[in-house]
Amino acid sequence: MNEKSKFIAEKNSERLDKLLTELFKDNFDFSRSMIQKLIEQNLVTVNGEIAASQKMAIIVGDIIEVTIPEAKKTEITAEKIEFEIIYEDADILVINKPNDLVVHPGAGNRSGTLVNGLLDAIEDLSSIGGVERPGIVHRLDKQTTGLLIVAKNDKSHRVMSEMIANHEVYKEYIALVWGNIEPSKGIIDAPIGRHPNDRKKMVVTSKHSKSAKTNFEVIENFEYSNTALIKCNIETGRTHQIRVHFNFIKHPIVGDPTYGRINDKDTKFGQFLHASKLIFNHPITKERMEFEAPIPDEFNDKIKELRGK
Template sequence: MNKINFTVLEQERLDKFIFSSCQNDFEFSRSYLQKLINDNFVEVNGEIKPARYKLKPGDIVEITIPKPSSSEILPEDIPIEIVYEDKDIIVVNKPNDMVVHPALGNYSKTLVNALMFHIKDLSTIGGVNRPGIVHRLDKQTTGLLVVAKNDKSHKKLTEMLKNKEIHKEYLGIVHGVILENEGVIDAPIGRHPGDRKKMTVTEKNSKYAKTNFKVLERFEKHTLVSCVIETGRTHQIRVHFNFIKHPIYGDQVYGYLSDKKSEFGQYLHAWKLIFDHPITGDKMLFEINPPEQFNDKINMLRKSS
């Protein structure tokens, strides 16, 4: 079982505190966290407390995350595109509409299920739910992901991510015509106060986030951009472009009402990955073209411009 510890900074109800504390760094649902409280997996200063317990500054909240049974996460023969593989790492091209790793109530059809079928060894640092997973892409974001095959490479890749030594570049189609040729979105991201499933730009309970972008092509009512992120916050690119009033085209969470009709989802693709190999130190550079639907959309926008 994994344990997560938090120190309370201001008075707050226990359930609200763990919801806000966990949502920035973990993909736990509200119902799952509520179940952990009800099942006595949450302690305050070493004691079990009810969900409505009033926390005080200095209290230590410890959450125990029970491991799922081994039968819950199984290898599945799902086709995946392996761009590169050696004895330490794998680089994959994640398809659209695929969740990276299992979560509560969703233990199948994920990238992890596919990796477990195709790859014999994966690192164990991420736990039962996230073998090999170093970083993630949203369900409807396509493109390149590096996966660790052993704990040594996983630790090094995690350190490199923290030190901003892994270059990740994305292609995105956004609503509206961006007039500047390039720009920087430097705005902290935290949990949305009115919708716990969403993130937003906020000064409260937030973390530093920075996105650099360049305009690649302008259409009549849309813009194709290239984005380089200096931080890896949840939904970062989607939240940042929503913040500057140019949401990602097709984004059913942060986009326009018309985007909810998009069968493809958001047009966001991780097309370039550059880093030094975590074991050999060799320079690694990978590029992958967007999926066919992405290119079809670009051609459609060109024709209508």
């Protein structure tokens, strides 16, 4: 059932959306963009008339009524899915995602995802991500293992999303790449966009792209197999960013079925890429949070193989 909220303006305001954002921040914590969507959907009236624009001026005494639509219920089925919860409180979860697990349902893929497992294990998840992505603040690829933040309510989700957008969440990865890398430190600063001929792939391009920056450091070069163990952190969060960037500099991720070498296409484990560390301030308490997840056993075994020991 839709919920209605009624306000009488106690001060003048140059913009309706700005005033409503202030009025709603305590009870609903709606972002300005969410308020703007309600106005666009004709769910806001001023003095009994549908609000003409999010930019309309408000004067003292104006009566504003907002209809808040009922949140859509997910049609995704809860399932028992194996994953490790590293941390949990009333606002967030930190998950250690296993290999070969898709984060959320998509076209033709309605089950067997992390979201299916979250719906079974967690009572409350944020709704900002929509009915198919409850709680999902950011993603990892299917065959990327490691740390993932999940929001349990809309306020924590909104704040975490803003923190990620403002580069306030430190995300560090461990990866195996083809080829020895010299020098031992570097920055890959190259824009990423959709591949012009394959919409499932991303590519470094100047056309219809977004800036992307990856910092990396070589942990060890393996001369035996002409590979390297690296750690990197991303200043931006573009789709497939690390995989695309290292392919761009001719050091693709070992085992990458999409951007790797031809003989990597059929490997069972997939790319050897692990989200190993997260550092951020808690979205509600502002406490500094730091988490680390060890690389999977298969990853360790592959390091020994490539090291030649």
